[in-house]
Amino acid sequence: MRVAAKIRHLALGGKTVLGDCSLELAGGWTAIVGPNGAGKSTLLKALAGLLPCEGRIVLQGRELADWSRRERALTLAWLGQNEASTDEMLAREVVMLGRLPHQAWLAPPSAVDQQAVERAMRQTQCWDWRERPLNQLSGGERQRVLLARALATESPLLLMDEPLAHLDPPHQADWLALVRERAAAGTTVLSVLHELNIALQADRMLIMEAGRTVHFGAPSEAATRAALQQVFQHRLQLFELQGQWVALPATPQPSASNVLPLHGRHHD
Known part of the structure; x- marks a missing residue:
């Protein structure tokens, strides 16, 4: 799905959060990265029409404002941070919310809806607790249910803000495989990530700093890695390992003021 945006200004509480942000996507998986306060989540919310x-x-050559709510709900699936849901709802009921755009007003779920829900829950490995309420699930289990809800929509555009929150490394790997599968099938995936080693496996990275986009490119490109180093103030190191780039915190160099001369040290 083709997505294009040119945001000149977005303010929250009287404070400018975004300015001079642009992107253009046509499929695949793009990871939005940058330091805290760069405007990553705000950009994603703006793309979803939430701000x-x-x-x-x-989207697809049409202004987002021209899309009806139903068209938007069918086209765009959203997974946000710390989403509020009724804790008494069963996991299966929460995932079924992703099928509402496909249903007529007050119509019961169809067999197709039921199949989509089961498929999404099995993909995120939460089918086994489908009859449990959210308040009986751990943070990671709850996150997998919310991810299943977004997948159940089966939309051509999937926006996810910190989707790996509360997920342990094996389930992060499962999420990565799932995103790659969706992207290969034609879904355009856009995700905000703090996990740089996961983000470095995306098709492209959108790098942000201080409310603006500073670079858009593949992790394999030297310019992308240079921009990543720049926005993180060269406090990380990038290494190529078996054809894949990985990020590690840079080892801080001791300053002269923190190094005592040998004769000034206390010896036991």
């Missing part, structure tokens, strides 16, 4: 902004957001 008003000055500028243009275009």
